[in-house]
Amino acid sequence: RFLVPTLAVAYFSSSFSNIIVSLLAVDIAKTFFGDSSGVAMGLTSQLNTFNAVATVIFAITLSFLAIRFRYKSLFILGIVFVFISAVGCFLAPSLLTLQIFFAIEGAGSIIVWIMATTIIGDVLSQEKKAKAVSYLISIGYAATLISIVLVSTITSVAGWRANFLFLVLPFSILSLAISVII
Numbered sequence: 605r606f607l608v609p610t611l612a613v614a615y616f617s618s619s620f621s622n623i624i625v626s627l628l629a630v631d632i633a634k635t636f637f638g639d640s641s642g643v644a645m646g647l648t649s650q651l652n653t654f655n656a657v658a659t660v661i662f663a664i665t666l667s668f669l670a671i672r673f674r675y676k677s678l679f680i681l682g683i684v685f686v687f688i689s690a691v692g693c694f695l696a697p698s699l700l701t702l703q704i705f706f707a708i709e710g711a712g713s714i715i716v717w718i719m720a721t722t723i724i725g726d727v728l729s730q731e732k733k734a735k736a737v738s739y740l741i742s743i744g745y746a747a748t749l750i751s752i753v754l755v756s757t758i759t760s761v762a763g764w765r766a767n768f769l770f771l772v773l774p775f776s777i778l779s780l781a782i783s784v785i786i
Contacts, residue, residue, distance in 0.1 A: 617775030685712025
């Protein structure tokens with residue numbers, strides 16, 4: 605009964621970081637470069653490139669890891685990566701450090717997404733699989749809609765870094781706690 609909600613919370617928590625960086629690239633550029641010129645924005649936009657590279661590498665690597673390790677262990681590892689990324693992105697003293705931690709987020713997100721779908725395929729009956737996967741996809745889009753409002757509110761009150769602290773971190777802690785239990 606609690607499997608799909610647990611997977612959905614983890615999927616939800618792993619969807620925030622990309623949205624934060626996409627919406628706040630100007631603020632991030634101003635923090636590390638002092639302005640939002642074309643060069644500063646170009647360098648800041650590389651955050652998404654590092655994230656995408658890590659996502660591709662871990663998606664391929666996961667095809668081998670899923671054979672050797674339990675799905676739950678890999679799923680929890682993905683959540684831990686999202687958690688580590690949230691703390692690292694909040695504390696990042698330089699753009700390079702932010703890029704490294706954002707790449708870790710890419711790895712964690714793809715692990716969560718692939719393992720959630722794998723767990724559904726492995727555990728649920730044939731009649732319940734499509735519904736469960738549609739819930740996961742829907743929760744990802746819901747995270748996008750919700751985060752647009754939350755990110756702008758948090759940023760106006762506490763700055764762009766606070767989004768990792770007040771949005772990504774609590775949801776990753778929650779998903780980690782219930783994933784270990786369920």
